[in-house]
Amino acid sequence: MADRLPDTLGLLLRAARERLAAAGVADPALDARLIVEHFSGTTRTQAITDPERKADTSAIAAVDAALKRRGSGEPVHRILGYREFYGLRLSLSPETLEPRPDTETLVEALLPFAEAIAAREGECRILDLGTGTGAIALALLSAVPAAMATGVDMSEGALATAARNAAQLGLAARFTALRSDWFENVSGRYHVIAANPPYIRSEDIGNLQDEVRDFDPRLALDGGADGLSPYRIIAAEAARFLETEGKIAVEIGHAQHNEVSAIFAAAGYVSAGAFRDLGGNDRVIVFEGAKP
Template sequence: MADTLPDTLGPLLRAARQRLTEAGVTDPALDARLIVEHFSGTTRTQAIADPGRKVGLDALAAIDAALERRISGEPVHRILGYREFHGLRLSLSPETLEPRPDTETLVEAVLPFVEATAERQGECRILDLGTGSGAIALALLSAVPGAIATGVDISQDALTTAMRNAGDLGLAGRFKALQSDWFEKVSGRYHVIAANPPYIPSGDIENLQDEVRDFDPRHALDGGVDGLSPYRIIAAEAAAFLDLKGRIAVEIGHTQRNEVTDIFSTAGYGLAGMFRDLGGNDRVLIFEHGF
């Protein structure tokens, strides 16, 4: 309980780490630090320079509750309510996938094309399908002042979160949220169509890590019987919304490169780039129409 936690910063951090360690949490030192800093309003520098700093009772109670949530299996960033992505702090909500470092691969993969298009044409129009927290679109807007983006999601909760993130980052003027089932309500043409679609086969959902299965929204994970349903939709319908020399960039599961390439090839696209994540796994494919 909260009254068992020390009320000074240094000992509090050690006690929090010990509690998570004893519970078998994977990265107890990092999670303890994130929780203590967030709910006490302190920084790592303060913990080092002023370990005797007093922490109030309300903060201790919040830290205690957060530690118990973490021990019960809730991901630390769900508890904090935000996640860092490509240098941006993004708020999360129950209907948004927690953006992960693997998806930064997609941003880096398509960024040179976005920059070149904006420089050549004065703007680069981006369509982010299944935008969730807005991670992909907002990272690209943050990096390229000439870019504008429409974030599409079937969930109004996700779109509300994405718009809040755009506002917090000063990007709301270049970001539009659209509630749509894939391309259903989309109009116009875009230089880049980007997506981190659901790509887990329906039958594999129960085998995912508890933190993913129990806390990420199911509709953001489930890619149909073989995990490829969203790619079929994108490949079949994107041409009507893609600029003549535009690109489609999709994140994939690490075993799906050949299948996804075949789906787009059949629809008339050629593979313009393949990118691996930091773990060396196939992660992002970029396609161009009419290769």
């Protein structure tokens, strides 16, 4: 049985850190701080300036339950129920992939183009395939006030989460959640088509980190036998929905640059740029239609 947690903020933080360290959590200090701050309603500043501050019984019970979940391997942001992405706080649900900093590379890759289109046309229409939490679409909407986005997903739970995030961020008027298997129910044309598709080979799912394999939805991970199935669908079907000078941006696995480029080249697209994440890995390719 775990030791009872202390009720003063400074000691509570220390006890939480020690419990997570004993459980083998990779960054016990950070996760302990996130959990204690969230469930006690306190800030880092308060922990430093007022370590004797008392946490109430219900907060201590919530911290205790959260530490047990984290110690058993559940990701800290799943426990908190949200994750920061591109400066936005996004709610998570079991049906959504947890958005990660690497995907901010895709937002950065598209942003100059989206801003230029909005300035020239007065609007920029964005299609976010496999929207999940709405991370990519909402990040672009937050940065480009004239943009409109449609977030597509097969999961009703994911779409409800994306719509809730749009509302919480004040972006609901410019965001539409659409249930569709890729382009099946999509209509209209878009200046930007963005996707962070599933790109893990089916046979490799079992080898992923426990926190990914056990808590991210398989639907958002499994890219088929070779991990490239979604790219084939996007390359084959996007042309009907892409404006003449539009761009397609896809996130890729770090070793998929050549294969994904070949798939789009065979469908008549040319690369308009490749981008690496903060770790120096190939992460995003932007495509446009071949010039006549």
